[in-house]
Amino acid sequence: MRKMKNRISAIVVLVIVVVLAAIGIYTRNQTTNHNAATSSSSIKTSGSVAKKKETAKTKAPEPTLIVYYSNSGTTQGAAENIQKKTGADIVEMQITPAYPSDYSTLTQVAKKQINDNAxxxxxxxxxLTKYRTILLGFPTWYHRPPMFINTFFEQANVKGKTIIPFTTSASSPMSESTPFLEKMAQGTGAALKEGFRANDDQATTRYLEQAGLLKN
Structure with missing residues (x-):
């Protein structure tokens, strides 16, 4: 009887040892898996952060010049606003003979120049030698660019330049001037972009941002 009890006790002890050993192995496996998962998660996060930092790097704007003409001061204000946003160089074109400041007389002169193909x-x-991008600004007269813009394309060396026109108008969109600009740019070697109407500050900022011209 005593031998039987000893045998049972030995079996119970053996079972307990086996169970404890199994629990130990299971616990170690869970810890290992948790550490591996944590390590994997850290690598993904690190990679994500690195990718975000890489994405945050922006290409420096290419040498840019703002060339504009303003009669009433509206286009000048738009050009100076663009200059603040881009850090570009800026120059106001001087036209001879000078346009009259009186609007009624100005429209007559502008119309005659169109009719005369002046x-x-x-x-x-x-x-323009050191510049890659030219922001060309002008008021819209009679639903088209003034005739001195023809002069600009014919006399300035715009070969290899990117020309981005901008205009100021109470109602005329840039699309009205586009066909005239496309004709002027033909054969010059310049890359003419669609351009924008610069009366609206938010629209101007949005266009410059999309074009990669906003200063850092």
Whole structure:
């Protein structure tokens, strides 16, 4: 009887040892799996952060020049606003003979120049050599660019340049000037972009951001 009890006790002890050993192995496996998962998660996070940092790097804007003409001051205000946003160089075109300040007389002169296919003289035509992008600003007269913009395309060396036109108008969109600009740019070697109407500050900022021209 005593031998039987000893045998049972031995079996119970053996079972307990086996159970404890199994629990130990299971616990170690769970710990290992948890550590591996944590390590894997850290790598993904690190990679994600690195990717975000890489994405945050922005390409520096290429050398840019703002060339504009303003009669009433509206286009000048738009050009100076663009200059603040881009950090570009800026020059105001001087036209000879000068346009009258009186709007009624101005419209008559502008209409006559269109009818005569005139080429008003730009007395301070800028040197574009060091620039890659030209922001070309003008008021819209009679639903088209003024005739001195023809002069600009014909006399300035715009080959290899990206030309981004902008206009100021109470109602005329840039799309009205686009066909005239496309014709002017033909054969010059310039890349003419769609351009924008610069009366609205938010629209101007949005366009410049999409074009990669906003300064850092």
């Amino acid at each position: 080429r008003p003289k730009i007395t301070n035509l800028p040197d």
